Amino acid sequence: MTDLALFRQETRQWLDAHCPEEMRLPMSEEDICWGGRHFTFRSAAQKAWLEVMAARGWTVPGWPKAYGGGGLSGDEQKILNEEMARINARPPLQSFGIWMLGPALLEFGTEAQKRHYLPQIARGEIRWCQGYSEPGAGSDLAGLQTKGVDQGDHFAVTGQKIWTSYADKADWIFCLVRTEPDASKHTGISFLLFDMESAGVSTRPIKLISGASPFCETFFDDVKVPKDQIVGERGQGWTIAKYLLTHEREMIGASDNALFAKTDLVADAIQSVGVNEDGHLDDPMLRAELGQFLIDEICFDAHMQMSGAYMRAGHELGARSAELKYLGTELNKRRQSLRVSAGGADDLVWEGTANSAGQAAKDWLRAKGNSIEGGTSEVMLSILSKAVLKLPG
Amino acid sequence: MEVLSEDHKLIAEAAQGFLKAGHGVEAFRALRDAGDDKNAALRSEIAGMGWMGILLPEAVGGVDFGYRAAGLIAEAMGRNLTISPFLSSAILAATVLRAVGGTALQHWGPRLAEGQVTMALALEESTKHRPDRIATTLAETASGLRLTGRKGFVVDGGAADRLIVVAKQGGACVLVLVDPAADGVVVTEQFMLDHRNAATVAFEDVALAQADVLAMGAEAEAALAQALAAGRAVAAAEQLGVAKAAADQSFDYLRTRKQFGVLIGQFQALQHRAADLYCELAQADSLVAAALNALDAGSDDSELLTRAAKAKLARVGRQATEEGVQMHGGIGMTDAMDLGLFMKRDRALSEFLGDAGHHTDWILRHRGI
Ligand SMILES: Cc1cc2nc3c(=O)[nH]c(=O)nc-3n(C[C@H](O)[C@H](O)[C@H](O)COP(=O)(O)OP(=O)(O)OC[C@H]3O[C@@H](n4cnc5c(N)ncnc54)[C@H](O)[C@@H]3O)c2cc1C
Numbered sequence: 001m002t003d004l005a006l007f008r009q010e011t012r013q014w015l016d017a018h019c020p021e022e023m024r025l026p027m028s029e030e031d032i033c034w035g036g037r038h039f040t041f042r043s044a045a046q047k048a049w050l051e052v053m054a055a056r057g058w059t060v061p062g063w064p065k066a067y068g069g070g071g072l073s074g075d076e077q078k079i080l081n082e083e084m085a086r087i088n089a090r091p092p093l094q095s096f097g098i099w100m101l102g103p104a105l106l107e108f109g110t111e112a113q114k115r116h117y118l119p120q121i122a123r124g125e126i127r128w129c130q131g132y133s134e135p136g137a138g139s140d141l142a143g144l145q146t147k148g149v150d151q152g153d154h155f156a157v158t159g160q161k162i163w164t165s166y167a168d169k170a171d172w173i174f175c176l177v178r179t180e181p182d183a184s185k186h187t188g189i190s191f192l193l194f195d196m197e198s199a200g201v202s203t204r205p206i207k208l209i210s211g212a213s214p215f216c217e218t219f220f221d222d223v224k225v226p227k228d229q230i231v232g233e234r235g236q237g238w239t240i241a242k243y244l245l246t247h248e249r250e251m252i253g254a255s256d257n258a259l260f261a262k263t264d265l266v267a268d269a270i271q272s273v274g275v276n277e278d279g280h281l282d283d284p285m286l287r288a289e290l291g292q293f294l295i296d297e298i299c300f301d302a303h304m305q306m307s308g309a310y311m312r313a314g315h316e317l318g319a320r321s322a323e324l325k326y327l328g329t330e331l332n333k334r335r336q337s338l339r340v341s342a343g344g345a346d347d348l349v350w351e352g353t354a355n356s357a358g359q360a361a362k363d364w365l366r367a368k369g370n371s372i373e374g375g376t377s378e379v380m381l382s383i384l385s386k387a388v389l390k391l392p393g
Numbered sequence: 394m395e396v397l398s399e400d401h402k403l404i405a406e407a408a409q410g411f412l413k414a415g416h417g418v419e420a421f422r423a424l425r426d427a428g429d430d431k432n433a434a435l436r437s438e439i440a441g442m443g444w445m446g447i448l449l450p451e452a453v454g455g456v457d458f459g460y461r462a463a464g465l466i467a468e469a470m471g472r473n474l475t476i477s478p479f480l481s482s483a484i485l486a487a488t489v490l491r492a493v494g495g496t497a498l499q500h501w502g503p504r505l506a507e508g509q510v511t512m513a514l515a516l517e518e519s520t521k522h523r524p525d526r527i528a529t530t531l532a533e534t535a536s537g538l539r540l541t542g543r544k545g546f547v548v549d550g551g552a553a554d555r556l557i558v559v560a561k562q563g564g565a566c567v568l569v570l571v572d573p574a575a576d577g578v579v580v581t582e583q584f585m586l587d588h589r590n591a592a593t594v595a596f597e598d599v600a601l602a603q604a605d606v607l608a609m610g611a612e613a614e615a616a617l618a619q620a621l622a623a624g625r626a627v628a629a630a631e632q633l634g635v636a637k638a639a640a641d642q643s644f645d646y647l648r649t650r651k652q653f654g655v656l657i658g659q660f661q662a663l664q665h666r667a668a669d670l671y672c673e674l675a676q677a678d679s680l681v682a683a684a685l686n687a688l689d690a691g692s693d694d695s696e697l698l699t700r701a702a703k704a705k706l707a708r709v710g711r712q713a714t715e716e717g718v719q720m721h722g723g724i725g726m727t728d729a730m731d732l733g734l735f736m737k738r739d740r741a742l743s744e745f746l747g748d749a750g751h752h753t754d755w756i757l758r759h760r761g762i
Binding site (some may be wrong): 281287290300302310390 | 675756
């Protein structure tokens with residue numbers, strides 16, 4: 001047996017033995033384990049699953065073992081994913097630490113920072129939020145004004161962030177701050193890490209069209225950030241921010257993005273619309289639209305597979321993460337629109353028992369943010385037209 | 394984004410290099426202007442490189458490089474608008490012969506691989522692709538086997554040495570090999586919008602021998618299904634080449650044409666459409682590769698993937714060629730530019746072996762609706 005075949009066999013046995021039955025059921029957004037100081041587990045099984053996976057380094061299977069990871073190769077990670085998918089195992093932990101900060105620290109952090117922060121992320125002990133956007137700096141992110149004044153041993157941070165996802169639930173923030181007031185727009189920014197319990201930090205949740213309040217306005221009033229909590233050099237924050245964004249976009253675009261609330265559209269449609277005597281969905285236009293969607297979904301899945309293999313072969317996606325982000329999020333918007341169309345009046349129910357009891361409508365509304373968060377579709381297309389197609393500025 | 398093997402990389406580079414050098418769009422124009430829709434001279438050259446036997450076993454003179462390799466060659470042919478019997482003979486006919494095996498493969502395999510003969514698939518009987526509606530019949534009579542019926546859109550049928558005809562015998566599918574010069578066969582050549590040849594063929598009580606029957610019943614159905622899957626995937630690969638070539642010309646134009654004192658590529662309205670097209674081409678590329686790889690692996694999802702690829706390319710090919718003309722403005726409408734040539738080839742490939750609607754419908758049925 002090859003090493004990989006052996007790895008698959010061992011992984012399959014281990015998952016069978018250790019993944020609780022409850023953790024193999026379909027999940028909704030509320031079932032996501034985000035970890036952190038204040039996280040309340042929804043069940044004993046959820047907690048046990050996190051602990052046993054973290055102990056093996058499999059919450060972050062690709063990270064080095066020294067930092068709490070599993071030290072798996074690309075091929076081994078693919079096998080682990082496939083074996084988890086085979087039994088519908090839920091991801092034991094999801095977090096901005098895993099998706100965004102971790103990769104940036106692995107690339108730009110000092111050895112001490114990696115040893116300190118990464119294992120906490122891997123074990124789900126510290127939950128991170130992302131302090132990028134400001135009221136005046138969204139797509140034009142480098143126009144950010146939150147300032148960090150040099151006070152000798154620390155920076156004093158003052159300003160406002162907005163759309164900070166889960167800021168009210170997060171323990172720490174990775175934050176873009178203007179520390180070099182005399183430098184140019186892009187070279188005056190630093191990448192700082194600090195505790196959300198620091199004096200001077202406050203958050204105010206924002207209610208969304210879906211009714212949920214996953215993100216906040218975040219205020220900093222003279223927050224003390226020790227100087228060893230800077231990642232990279234002073235003024236290097238934009239480079240790190242962009243690197244992190246490529247990972248964020250890869251994650252958002254990915255077809256296995258758990259936030260995409262994927263359901264079996266065909267089964268949904270059969271259930272609500274029914275099938276006519278020809279054996280066709282009893283709504284020809286919906287059927288036609290669904291057909292086009294299915295083709296595009298098959299196509300995008302194939303593209304994700306190819307990009308996975310591309311990265312396992314050692315290539316960086318770079319600007320092409322914008323391509324996956326654009327395609328994946330636009331596709332998910334179509335998916336959710338079709339889902340509520342198929343549901344018809346039943347999916348107009350906001351609270352109640354019909355159909356998905358309002359979940360489809362909420363997922364549909366949530367999906368509208370997919371092509372905004374992490375950089376809008378327009379920004380993705382602009383990036384591609386310049387970085388990949390080399391069209392003139 | 395596919396990571397090609399070293400072998401596949403070499404094949405792709407060799408194909409593009411060879412075709413661009415002597416059989417590119419300029420050569421295509423020369424053939425068209427001379428009214429030559431067959432490009433017979435190319436056949437022995439590409440046979441010499443193994444392309445005509447790309448899917449045939451080595452035992453009958455093929456190189457057996459597989460579907461992915463065939464797709465890479467077809468993509469280069471799409472880019473260069475190369476006129477050749479590759480799709481009809483090296484893909485469709487070779488796949489049928491390979492599937493039926495036996496003496497037919499022994500006899501015709503080497504001739505196909507060496508480029509001595511070409512074959513065309515006579516399948517369609519209506520203007521849209523309906524492989525399940527066949528009225529052409531093979532009958533057992535007192536004087537032997539007789540074939541009667543009428544076929545259309547027989548691609549490369551005007552030049553083929555043999556026709557593989559899909560017919561019915563007592564309700565069962567049957568594949569027969571017919572010499573177009575035989576008594577009762579009337580071949581009417583059609584010069585198509587993409588400057589290729591296709592034919593309508595009438596069979597009026599054509600006498601056939603038992604040896605002309607390639608396969609019957611389930612065996613014939615399986616061989617036809619395999620050939621159609623291969624043909625669709627390789628046609629999608631050619632269409633990808635056409636679409637990429639059209640897109641590349643348009644992207645170049647955005648970098649060079651000036652209006653209002655600036656390069657038109659500075660207009661965001663065009664940048665975003667160009668970037669959207671680029672994304673669509675990138676994912677279509679992955680799907681075509683996945684479909685061809687699935688055929689090579691013989692995996693269960695190969696039919697689903699080849700049909701999805703064919704349907705997807707019909708849309709992306711249209712997007713690429715239509716955007717190409719639009720982004721060029723008036724000059725895009727001229728025959729002097731290549732965009733119209735790409736658009737016409739794209740159109741023909743979209744219809745060939747089933748359009749987007751045909752395959753989308755199949756996928757919906759396959760999913761139970
Ligand atoms: C669900 C969700 C979660 C989020 N989570 C976080 C988070 O955790 N942390 C964080 O920092 N931020 C977060 N964001 C914020 C997100 O990154 C910004 O909303 C996004 O970058 C867009 O900025 P904006 O909202 O200011 O819109 P604007 O930049 O004002 O854009 C408005 C419109 O103008 C278009 N536009 C802007 N500039 C251009 C241009 N140059 N060319 C063409 N069109 C343009 C945009 O595409 C958009 O359609 C989140 C957003 C959402 C929706």
